[in-house]
Amino acid sequence: MISSIAELISDRIGTMPAGERRAAQTLIANYPLIGLKTVAEFSAAAGVSSPTILRFVSRLGFQNYPEFQSALQDELAAQLQSPASRTLNPASPSGAISPMLEATLENMRETFRHLSDRQLADIATRLAERRGKTFLIGGRFTDPLARYMAAHLAIIQPDVYHLAGQESIWRDRLIDMGKRDVLVIFDIRRYQDSLVRFAETAHQRGVQIVLFTDQWLSPIARFARHVIAGRTAVPSAWDSSAALFVVAETLIGAVTRQLEADSAKRIRDLEGLR
Amino acid sequence: MISSIAELISDRIGTMPAGERRAAQTLIANYPLIGLKTVAEFSAAAGVSSPTILRFVSRLGFQNYPEFQSALQDELAAQLQSPASRTLNPASPSGAISPMLEATLENMRETFRHLSDRQLADIATRLAERRGKTFLIGGRFTDPLARYMAAHLAIIQPDVYHLAGQESIWRDRLIDMGKRDVLVIFDIRRYQDSLVRFAETAHQRGVQIVLFTDQWLSPIARFARHVIAGRTAVPSAWDSSAALFVVAETLIGAVTRQLEADSAKRIRDLEGLR
DNA sequence: CAAAATACGTAACATAAGATACAGCGCTCC
């Protein structure tokens, strides 16, 4: 069974004429990046002419050069996204640790790899500067994350509201939202229409939206000021929100730190109320 | 110092207009492959027009799109050749974020090290065997975890209830609970008296308790049939529930697998109801 | 050794990709 283009090549390289073989060798040697460049560059690197490259590609079974490039890109995408290719990583202790945990840990690393300190700091600052109100809402499975975040933020600053209950209830809250306010939305597949509509209206009212979503980006990303794309794929029937959860905790921590002085006093006051 | 295009983007994303920011977010979420595709594909994925993509690229300092693509390819080439460089964003130790992530990951490993597959399997089996009802409840910060778990379990089996609202409300629900039922409680420091009392009464009625708590063990552990102790310490003002969250997800997955046949049908039926 | 077949490169072509000009729109700031 042939699963990668590299295998396909080594399978057929024996039957190729000299020029195409040079093309094949060049591609294998710089796999797969040479194949993503133009035909002219590829041919120059291999020391053959452009048509030879095209004949080579065609011999591999591709209709045209772009199709060949797409295949390479898909392969690369799979490699970059799945931790499978990194199982060589000696840090992962063998044994009966569930693949679920491994995938989750990898999701978190991957999520944070695509997330700069700067970006998180910007969002934290936005949440910490107390110009307006902060609203949080989530989808079917992610609403608990919104609640979790709201539960913490509400302690360190005023005017934090979790939007819960029926759609009509939180839709009506739009009336209270304006330019100075921030709306934090959690939305992963399958994206909920009601949330998208809600986000759109809020956006029109000038509300700044912070979106927690998966790597495929909820349509709400269109309206969002900040987008956090977390990895959700795990070997389970369900998607995992764990990576987003950790990002949320990280943000909570960052906001708390920024509000250090204020929040310390506020927390003391709250304690006093008990 | 800026070493990668991803960093360059997160550095300037703050100064970008909305459309270009969407381009940036899309690229980061699918880094770097979207950038290797054509302008048209990139723009479609980001939901903006081609010129916006080109302006975005130009703002990053590239003369034209091919030059931008070459830079991405060079970066990718370097990454593919030395897997070592694929470690975490090397520029992050400065921020207070990386330690947070590291601690969280370590918490999870540690949590699972003290958790045998057998134990998880037992709990999953208990939750899967449909003899009685399943109730879930949590404390101030952990109730969202209870909700999260309830949201999933309720889909794959009947008689799953999250206990919410005022104490008096869920206290009254005790009347419905008996030997055949399971109560899942989330309780970490500072342990809530109300929850402890609730657990005690439930225990007296013969309810089997599954407790999610921290490494210091909530007093509820006295009454619990199964105890899951997660690590919660992170360099932050707050404790982290992330490890417990991951255990919860793992359990959800395990229960779903055990109910495979039943739940598949049930999920299909639910889809039909939409 | 000769003749045919195959392979390869040059050069012309067509097409699809990136770049640009411009107009409409929304936003911000007086």
Next chain:
DNA sequence: GGAGCGCTGTATCTTATGTTACGTATTTTG
């Protein structure tokens, strides 16, 4: 509330990329 600025998309243009046709070179075979 109005004027100005800046951002965005449509439509057009230009470039360069992939493709193909064809002639020459090379190898193979009878």
